[in-house]
Amino acid sequence: MNGFEQALTTGIEGGTIILYPALGELIGERAGVVNLGMEGCMLAGALSAFAVGAITGSAWLGVLAGIGGGAVVGLAHAWLVVKRHADQLASGLVLWFLALGLTSVLGANYVSQTVTPLPVINVTGLSAIPWIGPIFFEHDSLVYISYFLVPLIGWALYRTRIGLVLRATGERPEVVSVAGRRPELVQMGAVVLGAALAGIGGAQLSVGYVDNWFDDMTNGYGFIAVAVVLFAAWRPWLVMIGAYLFGVALAAAGVLQAHGIEVNQYVLDALPYFVTLVALVALGRSGGSRAPEGLTKALTNSS
């Protein structure tokens, strides 16, 4: 395996950790709620997954617990923002700090423990394809599930009634209300579902990728997820590409250095953010951003 191939493989694996919360953020933002607390949801997911995985010995039970951990933080955000009309940005940041504090304290006992990680499965046949095989088909199952999740979410958003209601809630909640649906419920559901996905991302990190727990282990992945949604202009397929772009950028320097090519890690790290910024500017120039209207309102009125 050459350096380039290895960078891409690691990029997909690390990108999946970003992809799950980014899909979650996409769903929430499409319903008009931004969640800056994705980092907190991921931490809760990562610790729950690791703790349950370590105690029961089953990584899959861990993943389920991760979903629950993320969802609990998401429920708190949904309640504050939707039911109490709290400032979305402040609420997200507060829940990040809360989750950071709680997981650091509660997870202290798990720091040196071990867990049986999610097994890496080589997909029969597909993994034998040169190039593509090792890059895409030699991972743990959460990576494969994410391959199906992206088209599923795209289909649900654009082709189903619930997706229509969700998108309408993000644009004009009052219209949804007049149509006899309850936008508050839709938003709460979207935020909790999104946070649960972030919990899976956390699980992929703690029981799939590094097989370890230490405090603040998400190290900004949750914020990258928020950036990926901006990069993707709220499109599921572009979210996938964006997540892999960030994943490859994060992985590339280490891999390239191991192959004797000197690059500064942090120049590569900054690159996707820079691309996102340029994309925002380009979108803005081409006749206004495509942000859901309710989201723009929430971000402007929040102070």
Add this chain to the structure above:
Amino acid sequence: MNVLSTKTQDEPKLLAPEELTNPTWSSRLTEVVTAAISTRGLRRLGVALGVYVVCLGLFALLVLSQKANPFGVFNSIFQSALFSNGSIPEVILRAVPIVLAALAVSVPARAGLVNVGGEGQLIMGAVAATGVGVYLGNSVPGFIGWICMGVAGFGAGAVWGGLAGLLRVLVNANEAVTTLLLNFIANDTMLYLLYQPWKDPTGGGQPESRPLSSHEVLPRLFGSSINLGVIIAMVAALVVWYLLKRSGWGFALRVVGGNQQAASRAGLPVNRLRISSMAVGGGLAGLGGMLYLAGTQLQLLPGGTATYGYIAFLAAFLGRHDPFKVVLAGLLFAAIAVSAPGLQLSYGLDGNVVDALLAFIVVAPLVLSSRRKGAF
């Protein structure tokens, strides 16, 4: 009632029948309204107290779950914030970057803009100050070095914040989003510099810049660990208070924040005001980064800002963007941050436990500050 009756007895002939009944009616109404207001006020106060008690109770439970005594922990936080040796100066020093970055949120908030970029603006301020400070070294007298570093820090923060304002005005890119992205670019810029070009060759391979030369370090005052930076930060906070509350610029910002269309119809330069509010805000945070660097850290370190920019956003929220309250909130959060090592030492709690306390303090107003609209 007595007053009314004496009044009617004193001037019986001047009162028309409706005037006789009216005072009683209106006084009853006043009575009822006052009673309603006070019960509602009392209820609100009660609810607020209740929420805070629940929040602190949850924190106490968290502490208990680690077999530590919550009263001891609260006591330890008070001790390290107020009573132990040298604690107050330490809190004040820590509050310098937090307060200035919080004011960096409050100034644009007047113009209706959301600055989530305090972190990046702090970092850029510290980076620029390091660049200038290390470059100047011993070549100029101390006070010129301080001025140059301060201008560089303020300028770098202003550019970082103003850029987001510019993008908002030119291409309508949401500033909450762009400032967030700029935070990460700032952090990566700092790390790039620290890991390669600016790495201290004598630092034992650690990613840290060369330390500032000793006479560039802000001098300590009154024989305490308080340094000149604290005075500068206080002056900056006063200037912000004056600008926002008393100056024409502050008034214009409020008009823009209130109703942008009305502001532009009234002939206010809306775009320029918005950009300037972001630039001034960013500059304040940049100055905070410079003061923290030249007063406390003395060399650029990775993770030196320790999420102060985000804590500052919450401080500005807690202080409702009122300069005076924002300063108090910043001091409170600085005190909480300072108490972390003590809790780690005495109770074996992870230092991040203070983040949970900070969150519980801000959750309370989030729960309470509901702008209740009509039921959906």
